[in-house]
Amino acid sequence: MDFDPIERYREMTGSEIQRVQERKLRDYIRYQLYPFSPYYNRLFDEKGIDPNSIMTLKDLETIPLTRKSDIMPDASNPKRYKDFILQPDPEKIRKHWPRSKLIGLKVKDIIKGDLAMDLHREYYPTFMIATSGTTGNNVPFMFSERDIKQFSNIYASLTEVTKLDMKWVVLNTFPFAPHLAFIFVYFVNLYLPLRMFHTGGGAVTSTLKTLEVVKQVDANVLIGIPSYIYHLLRKAQEKGTDLSSIRLVVTAGEKLSMSTRKRITEILKERGATDFKIFDVYGTTEMRDAYPECTPGKGVFHIHPNMHICEIVDPETGKQKKEGESGALAVTNIDGRGSVICRFLIGDIFEGGIQYGKCPHCGREGPRLVGPIGRIRDYHRSLELTNVKGTLLNLNAFYDIMPTIDGIDEWQVSIEKKNNDPSDLDMIRVKVAPKEGIDMVKLEKEIKERVNDSIEINPVVDAHYTMDELFEEMGGKIKVQRIVDTRAP
Ligand SMILES: [Zn+2]
Numbered sequence: 001m002d003f004d005p006i007e008r009y010r011e012m013t014g015s016e017i018q019r020v021q022e023r024k025l026r027d028y029i030r031y032q033l034y035p036f037s038p039y040y041n042r043l044f045d046e047k048g049i050d051p052n053s054i055m056t057l058k059d060l061e062t063i064p065l066t067r068k069s070d071i072m073p074d075a076s077n078p079k080r081y082k083d084f085i086l087q088p089d090p091e092k093i094r095k096h097w098p099r100s101k102l103i104g105l106k107v108k109d110i111i112k113g114d115l116a117m118d119l120h121r122e123y124y125p126t127f128m129i130a131t132s133g134t135t136g137n138n139v140p141f142m143f144s145e146r147d148i149k150q151f152s153n154i155y156a157s158l159t160e161v162t163k164l165d166m167k168w169v170v171l172n173t174f175p176f177a178p179h180l181a182f183i184f185v186y187f188v189n190l191y192l193p194l195r196m197f198h199t200g201g202g203a204v205t206s207t208l209k210t211l212e213v214v215k216q217v218d219a220n221v222l223i224g225i226p227s228y229i230y231h232l233l234r235k236a237q238e239k240g241t242d243l244s245s246i247r248l249v250v251t252a253g254e255k256l257s258m259s260t261r262k263r264i265t266e267i268l269k270e271r272g273a274t275d276f277k278i279f280d281v282y283g284t285t286e287m288r289d290a291y292p293e294c295t296p297g298k299g300v301f302h303i304h305p306n307m308h309i310c311e312i313v314d315p316e317t318g319k320q321k322k323e324g325e326s327g328a329l330a331v332t333n334i335d336g337r338g339s340v341i342c343r344f345l346i347g348d349i350f351e352g353g354i355q356y357g358k359c360p361h362c363g364r365e366g367p368r369l370v371g372p373i374g375r376i377r378d379y380h381r382s383l384e385l386t387n388v389k390g391t392l393l394n395l396n397a398f399y400d401i402m403p404t405i406d407g408i409d410e411w412q413v414s415i416e417k418k419n420n421d422p423s424d425l426d427m428i429r430v431k432v433a434p435k436e437g438i439d440m441v442k443l444e445k446e447i448k449e450r451v452n453d454s455i456e457i458n459p460v461v462d463a464h465y466t467m468d469e470l471f472e473e474m475g476g477k478i479k480v481q482r483i484v485d486t487r488a489p
Contacts, residue, residue, distance in 0.1 A: 001118060001121060001122055001145065001146045001149065003146055003149055003150035003153070003335070004024075004150070004306045004335055005150075005153050005306070006153055006154050006157050006304055006305075006306050009305050009306060009366065010364075012365060012366070013357075013365050014356045014357040014358065014365045014366055014367075015357075017305045017365060017366045017367070018057070018356070018367075020305070021057070021305055021309055021334060022055065022056050022057060024306075024334040024335060025054065025055075025056075025057075025060075025309060025332070025334045026054065026055055028333065028334045028335065029051050029054045029342075030051050030052060030096070031096060031097055031101065032086060032337075032340070033051075033086075033333070033340065033342055034051035034096070035088070035092045035093075035095070035096035035097075036086040036087050036088045036092060036123075037083070037084060037085075037086055037087075037340060037342075038082070038083040038084075038087065039066075039070075039083035039084050040342055042083075043063075043064065044063075047063075047064065049062060049063060057309060057311070057320075058320070060309070060311060060320075060332060060343060061318065061319060061320055063342060063343050064318060064343070065313070065315075065318040065330055065343045065344075065345045066341055066342060066343055066344045066345065067344075067345050068345070068347060071084060071139050071286075071341075071344075072139065073139070080139075081139050081140045081141070081339065084141075084339045084340065084341065085125055085142050085338060085339050085340075086123055086337050086338065086340060087123075088119065088123055121144070121145050121146070122144060122145070122146045122337060123144050123146075123337050123338075124144055124145070125142035125143065125144055125338050125339075126142075126143065126144060126145055126148070127142065127143040127144075127147075127148060128140045128141065128142055128143070128178060129141050129143075129178050129179060129180055129183055129285055129288070130178050130179070130285065131285045131286070132177075132179055132285075139285075139286075140339070141285055141286065141288055141338070141339040142338035142339045143288065143337075143338045144337040144338045146337055147288070147336055147337050147338050148187070150307075150335070150336065151187060151288060151289065151307075151336075152187040152188070152190065152191040153191065154289065154304045154306070154307060155184050155185075155187050155188050155191070155289075155290075156187075156188050156191045156192050157304070158188065158250075158281070158290075158292050159188065159192065159194070161279075161292045161294060161302070162248060162250060162277070162279045162292055163277075164194075164221060164248060165220075165247070166192065166193060166194055168194075168195075168220035168221050168247060168248070169195045169196075169197070169217050169218055169219050169220050169221070170185075170189075170194060170195065170196040170197070170219070170220070170221040170223060171196075171197050171199065171210075171213065171214060171217065171219040171221065171222055171223065172185045172186075172189075172196055172197065172198045172199065172223045172224070173199050173201055173202075173210060173222065173223060173224035173225075173228055173229070173232065174198075174201060174223065174224055174225070174252075174253070175200060175201030175202075175203060175204070176198070176200040176201065176204055177201075179253075179285065180283055180284070180285045180288065180289075180290060181225070181252055181253050181283070181290075182198070182201075184252075184283065184290055185198070185223055186198065195217075197213060197217050197219070199213060201224070201228065202228060202231075207231060207232055207235045208235065208239070210232060211232065211235060211236055211239060211241050214236075214241070214243070214245075215241065215242070218245050219245060219246065220245055220246060220247045220248065221246075221247065221248040221249070221250065222246060222248075222249045222250070223249075223250045223251075223252075224251060224253075225251065225252070225253040225254055225480060226251040226253075226254055226255070226256040226257075226260050226264075226280075227254065227260070227410075227471070227474070227480040228480075229249060229251055229264060230260055230263065230264055231467075231471060233264055233267040233268065233271075234267065234409075234467070236267065236271055237267050237270065237271065240271075241271060242271060242272050243267075243268055243271035243272055243273050244271070244272035244273055244274070245273075246268055246273040246276050247273075247275060247276050247277075248276060248277055248278075248279070249264060249268070249276065249277070249278045249279070250278075250279050250281060250292070251278070251279070251280055251281065252280070252281035252282070252283055252290055253480075254480050254482070255373065255399055255482075256278075256280040257399055257400075257403045258297070258403070259403030259404060260403060261278055261280075261297060264278060265278065277296045278296050278297070279292050279293055279296055280292070280293050280296075280299070281293070282301045282369065282373065284331075284346050284348075286331065286341055286344050286346060287308060287331050287341075287344075287346070288336070288338075288339070289304055289307060289308065291303055291304065291369070294359060294361055294362040294364060294368070295361040295362050298361050299352070299370065299371030299372060299373070300352075300355075300359065300361055300362075300368050300369075300370050300371070301368055301369045301370075301371075302359065302362075302364060302366060302367070302368040303366070303367050303368060303369065305366050305367065306334075306335055307333065307334065307335050307336060308331050308332060308333060308334060309331075309332045309334055309367075310329060310330070310331055310332075310354060310367060310369060311329075311330045311331075311332070311343070311354070312325065312326075312327040312328065312329060312330075312350055312353045312354045312369075313327050313328055313329075313330050313343075313345075314327060314328070315327070315328035315345055315349075315376055318330070318343065321353055321354075322353075323353065323354060323355060323356060324352065324353045324354075324355055324370070325353045326349060326350065326351045326352070326353055327349065327350065327353060328345060328346070328347075328348065328349055328350075328376055329345075329346045329348050329349075329350055329369065330343045330344060330345050330346070331343075331344050331346060332344070345376075347375060347376050347377065348373050348374065348375055348376065349373065349374045349375070349376055349379060350369045350370055350371060350373055351370075351371060351372045351373070351374065352369075352370025352371055352372070353369075353370060354367055354368070354369055354370070355367070355368055355370055374394075374396035374399075375396065378394065378395040378396045378483055379394045379395075379396060384425050384426045391457075393455055393457065394455065395413065395455075395483050397451075397454045397455050398411075398413050398430075398451075398482070398483060399482070400454075401450050401451060401454055402430075402447075405443070405446055405447060405450060407434055407435045407438040407439075407443050408432055408433070408434060408435065408443070409433045409434065409435050409467040409470075410432070410433040410465070410467050410470045410471055410474070411430065411431065411432050411433070411470075411482070412430075412431045412470060412473070412474050412481065412482055412483075412484065413428060413429070413430055413431075413459075413482065413483045413484070414428070414429045414431060414483075414484045414485075414486055415427075415428055415429075415483075415484070415485040415486065415487060416428075416429055416486050416487065417486075417487055422487075426487065427459075427460060428451075428457055428459040428460070429459065429460045429461075429462055430447055430451065430459045430460070430461050430462065431462050431463075431465055431470060431473070432447065432461065432462065432463040432465065432470075433463075433465040433466055433467040433469070433470040433471075434463050440463055443463060444461045444463060447459070447461050448461060
């Protein structure tokens with residue numbers, strides 16, 4: 001069961017990578033996506049798209065974007081996720097594959113109506129992760145045996161990008177959950193001779209116990225959600241834990257703000273660490289993949305060119321943006337079995353767009369996504385703040401404002417209905433856990449002023465939380481939510 005390993009792309013120039021990607025795209029759409037994906041087979045037929053007409057990156061524009069709503073289950077199709085799984089059968093193979101591709105297969109088995117065993121193992125979905133949606137809305141994404149091998153190979157390349165020394169000991173604090181984050185690290189563990197400990201996250205191993213484990217195993221690498229890592233380090237500060245062994249921090253699962261990065265750095269230095277780096281990782285379940293930034297703090301994420309083509313597009317029209325122009329990320333599989341996507345709109349904006357050729361930061365070649373990253377729905381959130389009209393707000397501004405206000409340990413923004421009344425106006429509540437000994441009146445005033453300066457609204461500030469209470473309310477043990485919308489849908 002061969003797969004295309006990532007190592008061979010390291011020697012290629014940017015234009016060689018693009019040529020290989022376009023060749024893979026052509027073959028993938030003809031021989032995998034169109035014949036075997038029920039959703040895309042139907043989509044291409046309905047829209048009259050000839051699968052043979054997709055030859056280049058630019059040609060992708062003729063295919064409609066796939067949106068989150070297209071993969072979500074509903075009453076008419078509660079198992080919609082199945083439509084995104086590649087499902088070959090002998091008839092489809094005979095119809096769509098060229099003679100040259102059939103030669104390697106056991107023709108007898110195909111004629112008999114059974115798939116050859118190796119094809120079965122290549123495609124059969126054996127492993128699942130799911131999006132962390134609300135109840136009933138999680139969407140499963142499947143891996144086949146071949147996928148597990150191929151994705152482990154690309155996940156393991158994280159160690160090369162972050163220069164993770166194979167002698168280092170890794171502490172993985174991602175929650176035990178069928179989410180990409182934990183599985184990603186676990187697959188790296190199985191693929192490489194690397195010593196790792198998996199705590200299961202705050203809901204499985206208490207934060208104090210986790211700190212003990214750091215000492216017990218002489219951890220050199222901390223991996224987790226930024227707010228959990230920050231939480232862990234603040235506890236270490238409180239307890240006076242020695243962190244001099246730490247050489248690398250890797251965070252994923254939510255935005256790592258510049259100020260969280262700064263505070264993680266401060267605490268590590270204070271607790272004795274002298275030589276360490278902090279890498280942010282961008283990933284999503286739908287890609288079944290995650291990209292580490294190539295240089296700490298630069299917000300530049302090289303894609304895995306053997307697996308996906310990434311486009312930066314206008315999220316409404318699907319039209320591609322120019323190189324370096326801000327837009328929404330759409331991801332297309334050019335390899336992989338199991339659940340696959342084509343022009344899937346992830347829901348994130350990359351303000352620096354996509355860049356090709358040689359990277360000015362690390363010197364590597366190939367396509368890369370450039371931050372800052374914001375969520376589409378936070379850019380254009382519609383709020384009824386007055387009786388006059390709906391206001392469109394960019395709530396991503398909170399990620400910039402809140403961490404720069406002194407005296408805040410934790411924060412969350414919640415969009416609510418006034419008086420909890422569905423027919424009343426909308427309001428924004430800023431929940432804050434203040435640092436000890438802070439002048440609350442001053443803090444509240446500063447938050448209101450800064451928010452008003454930036455997005456011209458007057459929030460309610462609620463600063464009665466302790467750090468632990470707010471962390472709990474934000475879902476910090478599993479997945480932190482910084483901006484929540486509690487209005488009825
Ligand atoms: Zn780079």
